[in-house]
Amino acid sequence: MAQTRIAGRFNGFPPEAFEFFEQLALNNNRDWFHAHQEVYERACREPMKRLVAELGANPGSTKISRINRDLRFSRDTLPYRTYIAAGVSGNYISLSPAGLYVGAGIYKPEPAALERFRSAIDNDESGRPLQRIVTSLRRKGYQVDTHERLMSVPRGYAADHPRIELLRMKGIFAGKTFAPASWLSTRKSLQRIKQAVKDVSPLADWLRVHVGARH
16 A cells, blocks of 8 residues: 555656657667656656556556666667556556557467467367457457467367467457547546456456466
């Protein structure tokens, strides 16, 4: 509770937050960032902490992405991420120049988790409910996709499998991006965000039960 009180009330992300990341993408260097770090802390990181708290998580123990990129094994030498993201109870929230993304899913699962994912899709008792979840989310305007899919049929499965589209996925996510708008900078944004979290929760729950993995 103390963490929630410290985090304070979430009143949206100020317009400066989106402007900050737009400019960072154009000026991704240490001098520019250090000159604008106060904006990042006040307009981006603090509101994200407050949002995490209002969604029922502890900001002190919730993983919120760091602005610094790990360059040790990367060919990309740009020092800063042009977004801020948080994982909250199986959900993924990300703020970037494109807007605010709210979603859930699994990204690049380990081989064992991927096998559990495909086995659950193959099984009618668990696969049919997932297909219904995917269909429902798409009807509501959510993007349901994967970071990578097989061009052919996964080994051991039939090409005419009723859920072959899902079987070809190497992970799955469902979400929606709210483009920068005035309402995102107000208290009203909280209800829209909570509704998106509620809408994708069936997918998060299915993955938790059948795969045991989170985004």
